[in-house]
Amino acid sequence: MMATNIPKQAVNQLKKALDNFKLNDAIELCANEAQTRKFLIEPFFEMLNYVSNDLIPEYNADFGERVSQKIDYAIVLNKKDTILIEAKKQNSRLTDKEAAQLNGYFNNTRNSKIAILTNGIEYRFYSDVLEPNVIDGKPFFVFNLSAYKDKDVDTLIKFDKRYIVIKEIIQTAQECVFTEDFENALFKELTEPTKDLLKIIHRNMNFKTKFNEGTQIKMRGFINSSLLKSLYDKKVIAESNSNSLGIVTTELEIQAYHTIRTLLIQNKKIPNERLGYRDFKSFFNISIDDNAKKVICKLVFNDSKMKMFIDNNEYALEHIDDVLKHKNELTNRTLALVE
Template identity: 40%
Template sequence: MANILQIVKEIRKSLSNFDILKGMELSDNEAKTRMYLVEPFFECLRFNRGFENSNLVPEFDADFANLKGKKVDYAILFRNKPEIIVEVKKCNVKLNNKHLAQLNEYFNNTNDSKIGILTNGIQYEFYCRNNNAGFSLHPTPFYVFDWDNIDGSQLEKLAEFYATSIDTKNIIESAQETFFMEGFEEALFKELASPSRDFVKAIFSHMNGSRLTENIEKQITELINSVSLKSALDRLIIKESTNANSGVITTEDELKVFHVIKTILAQHKQIDTNSIGYKDFKGKFSIIIDDNQKKKVCDLYITHTSHKIEIDGEKIDIPDIDSIVKLKKRLIDKAISII
């Protein structure tokens, strides 16, 4: 089986050979959008259209209760089961919640479906089931491919859907983990922005307090702010760095490179210094904007023997500060493109 880099290379080659502008020009209705844009896109992923001995099946049955004759534009079959369904709209029509609701109906009535794709031939929105809403799709796509904004990280994600190596179970598990993490971070932000009495009580108990009065509650609430949280965060980073059991160790070298890049980005007036942050993972250190992993500027791969940075899928050696400074334009351009 081909590895991810081989697949990315093959997809990049296939997409570069496709005349997207000509396809858009010809796609003046939904049927032509399917013919000139959607089907060639899935052919790049090695899904072949047809009614027999194929895995991209057009006009797949998706009846609603007593309403017969309802068909979703395409189903992608695995072991003869439609695990992915695709709803197509006319080229250049802006995809909206009404279109998503239609895809959701098809999804609910196609029992074996695991992933739903909504597209206008230019933008492809990939959805999975919402674990908090029964059988419905999650209202937010877990991945979006856009012809107007193709970069290395986007192609790496697209490569997961390559016909010869796709694993829908792993894709969905990864998407659900992302949604869970985003939900957690949003909930944590809301709690810190407007602390509940239970949260204040928990802090007071760690202060060895015995009786939480109204005045003490007000004092603690006022102390929960960006300054105190930054102080606590710095201590937490140090604690995690010295705790091998945490599984993720933020090193001094990683922080040093982060601060160099943050300084470079902060020089541009369009980039808010306070929006520049990072997330540390096992094996890589991501520099992000607005605490949003989808707004990634670059990844760092820092070890005792090697210092590398990855921008748009390209890994570059950064043995010293000068080598980072030389990447100033690329780093700023990348940051501006995602803010």
């Protein structure tokens, strides 16, 4: 299935609308659920080009002979696909348990594949990937009006009335659930390695020993964070060496990255999960959020010399540890980018 082409201009327009939305003013007007709907939820969907007629309030979920129950809103697309929306009062804490009450509506509303739980600020998007007609335990996408990144806007635009394609969104949701499930299963396997995993590894080792209890205990002891970090670095280098772009990530660049990262995270204001790098054909960037506009420093390493650029300043390095001489400048640059 070919993905819908969404113009870059539309993404920029949505981001501008979100950035210009006076969130704090709206929050002050929200003392109850009705006001939350009026000043937060409805304007949010207006930014996604849904007019008042698209947002059907008190939508009747058909429970057959049972007592009729109404959900706060529904969006009916092309007279078939239905998005259900459960609204809570602003400042209500949203939990996945609260989403469970959507199950009844979800089960009994025809053609409903997406349900949204919101308090006007946080929007949790759910589907039924794991079990048909039963809402998944976790949302496949969360958008927060008070804290969002460019990648969140790139996902949100897919719900714009002009571009929304339910099948594509469900496919994305399936990918999200599969990826998370895979990561959890792999993490569990690496945290508590099973005999089956150890047997496969042992079978592929050149150093042959008996696969007994003692060997298994030794192997489990080897599988720790230090090993995984080392394997990660080797994987990065292997991938870069095998790609077709001529980009080769060297062990020296990886070593420099870890040295700089280690000195930066000594400052508690610098979140380690936002630090990263991207290799290019002639240089190596260390940045915040993998953002080309938030480069902490650029490394240019070749056979004859090593250089580091911090903003517009250029420094020659004799050894990797020379980066430590520039700790203050690296830290200040990073703090400015984080904020």
